[in-house]
Amino acid sequence: MKTYFVDSFTNEKFKGNPAAVCIVENDIEEKAMQNIATEIGFSETAFIKKISDNSYSIRFFTPKMEIPLCGHATLASSKIIFDTTSLTKIVFVNINNVELVIEKSGTKIKMQFPVYETEEIEVPQNMLTALGINEIVNKRYSPNNKIILIEIKDTKTLADLRPDFLSLVNSYEGINGVLVTAQSESIDFDFHYRYFWPWAGTNEDPVTGGIQTFLTKYWATKLNKNKLNAFQSSARTGKMNTELNDNKVFIYGEAVTVFEGVFKN
Known part of the structure; x- marks a missing residue:
């Protein structure tokens, strides 16, 4: 099984968020996919299988469990397909039969994701203490993602x-994780964020695209603009451009392939 390591949401090696991409020729068991993801140890490993000329199934596994949606592993998978075929537009179908339309956009890759609503939630003080937060601006919850959003x-x-x-x-x-975000003081970005998810994956995800299914709308509404620049202030750092349009969110990012190999049976 051909396997690639790709750094997503960056144009530099060893920055952004690393994802593994496994090209599946024949169906394999979920247990095998989970074992591979655990062995690799990245925050996500994507398993993609060709369905038709330009469509692929895609499944995402953290070292702990399968999740339905992942932005940086989708970007990594798109990078590999665009680099190894003549395609310029593809469609991924995830485990919930959600279609993710992906296309080349200049030097970047443009990903179309759904938009999810957030709702009110009470955040316990012991969570804020564990995070090291003394004061918050707002708090919301994404039931589709099972993620708590905290603005500071x-x-x-x-x-x-x-x-x-x-x-x-x-x-x-x-829950799957806690997203902490703040409005940017820099003219280069609109908001910063970090994502902690020891419940479902690693302690901290270096660069997270899937949360833009609700975070882009949150900041678009607050800042009254539909095109935004985001910065993830993790140790590896990462950046992306997002756009809210007709109840869809478009995520623009770059990726760099750093490894190619074969996973043996």
């Missing part, structure tokens, strides 16, 4: 967060 007042506080992950996991049940 400045990007420096965001970048300096050093969560107690054991306490964080014990502070709440039944």
Whole structure:
């Protein structure tokens, strides 16, 4: 099974978010996919299988579990297909039969994702303590993603967060992660964010695209603009452009392939 390592949402090797992409020729068991994802250890490993000339099934596994949607692993998979075929537009179909339309857009790859609503939620104090947050601006919840959104007042506080992950996991049940975000003080970006998800994946995801299914609409509404520049202030850092249009979110990003090999049976 051909396997690639790709750094997503960056144009530099060893930056952005690494994802593994496995090209599946024949069906394999979920247990095998989970074992491979756990062995590789990246926040996500994508398994893609050709359905027709320009459509592929795609499944995402963290080291702990399968998840329905992942932005950076979709970008990584698109990068591999565009680099190894003559296609300029493809459609991925995920485990929930959601179609993700992907196309080349200059030097970047444009991904079309659904938009999900958020709702009010109470965030317990022990979660804020575990995150190291003393003051919040707003809090929301994405039921589709099972992710809590917390807005804080400045990007420096965001970048300096050093969560107690054991306490964080014990502070709440039944979610996949916590997204912390702040409005940017820089003219280069509209908002910054970090994503912590020890419940379902790794402690912190370096660069996260899937959360734009609700985060782009959150900031588009707040800032009254539909085109936004986002910065993820993790240790590896990453950036992307997003656009809210007709209840869809478009995510623009670049990716760099860093490894190609074969996973043996």
